[in-house]
Amino acid sequence: MIPAGDTIIVATKNKGKVKEFEHAFAPLGKQVKSMFDYPGIPDVVEDGSTFAENALKKAKTVGNALGLPVLADDSGLCVDELEGRPGVYSARFAGEHATDEQNNEKLLQMLEDKKMGADVQDSLLSPASFVCTLILYDPATGGFIEASGSVQGWITADRAGSGGFGYDPLFYLPEYGKTMAELTMEEKQAISHRGAALRSLMAKLTP
């Protein structure tokens, strides 16, 4: 049930996600609308304990309000040395309305504090993974399809790159010798948690 028509509504207020969805859906001839196109829809309180719970809450709240099928994305960064944090709290790690920059600072600070005293002078601070859960929800039936993806890398103290968004400049991919923020949109889509989740969702939609 890929929503019919030439528009797909994504229940997000994140401009970085919007760009990635636009890039992914353009080849399918679908234009992306986001919460920037529906300013009347109130913020969804993301109080779930899993990415799936939060994605479903965003999808249902927005889909029911609009009476149209919507796609929602809940995603985040899970850092091994921090026992999986910030996880579902990634967006507000440094506070309720934290900027990407503030969240990145807090993450590096915590990891560097933790590493103090260790003899390793390594810029790679901890293994980590990005995780994304997508939900496509249809308010006409109440039904939804869920798909997830993840990608493994390392948190680096040597931040680099200006592409992408969020924690991308800190997320180092050893096999590329680059951070996620140094990849092109095509490259990021090919390996990212969101790219993987989108491919999984597509596979579930087209039997």
Ligand SMILES: O=c1nc[nH]c2c1ncn2[C@H]1C[C@H](O)[C@@H](COP(=O)(O)OP(=O)(O)OP(=O)(O)O)O1
């Ligand atoms: O590809 C990514 N590259 C870098 N960082 C990323 C990525 N994907 C998620 N992240 C980080 C950003 C944010 O700190 C959190 C998502 O939080 P999340 O609640 O899903 O999104 P959000 O609040 O920015 O927008 P919205 O809820 O309106 O979709 O994880």
Ligand SMILES: [Mg+2]
């Ligand atoms: Mg959010």
